[in-house]
Amino acid sequence: MSDLYSRTDLFSEFDRLQRQMESLFGGLPSSLRSSRFGAFPQINIGTTDDSIEIVVFAPGVDVGGLDVAIERGLLTISGERKPAQGVAGDGTRTYAQERFTGTFRRAIELPQNADPDKVQARYTNGCLSISVGKRESSRPKSITVQ
Known part of the structure; x- marks a missing residue:
């Protein structure tokens, strides 16, 4: 069994x-009800009576390199996470790497009641919080019975 590991660096091949x-599969859109396991960045999506709340967990991403856009009901989030400084340099072979580095793009299909003119985004402590307002016509209304 040791011959298998000595001939090739098996871990680097798997990586x-x-x-x-x-x-190959990185840019496929996902809906509000489905997500790809292991995708970066991880996303939580919720809703209130007034808005759709999206939290994108993206530590180590430069806020200046983040791009958030809505087009035809599709919210896209893209950017790049660079390698951490202080990583061993030349001569070090990586056999396991759990921290994602590189460019990323996530797409989320928004419901029809999302209002693309009412979007707010802020990045705090590695989390990008996006709030997409709902159209006035889709909000719950109280009806008085006479």
């Missing part, structure tokens, strides 16, 4: 294969 698979 290379995983990166290729992520680049």
Whole structure:
């Protein structure tokens, strides 16, 4: 069994294969009710009576490099997370890497009652919070019975 590990760096091959698979399937849109396991950044989506609340967990991402856009009911979040400083340099072979580095793009299909003119986004402590307002016509209304 030791011959298998000495001939090739098995862990780096698995890492290379995983990166290729992520680049192949990385840009597919997901809806509010589905997500890809292991996608970066991870996303939580919720709703209130007035808005759709999205929290994007993206530590280590430069806020200046984040791009948030809404087009035809699709919210896209893209950016880049660079390698952490202080990582060992030349001569070090990586056999496991759990921290994602590189460019990313996530797409979320918004419901029809989302109002693209009422969007707010803020980045605090590694979390991008996006609030998308709902259209006035879709909000619950109280009806008085006479």
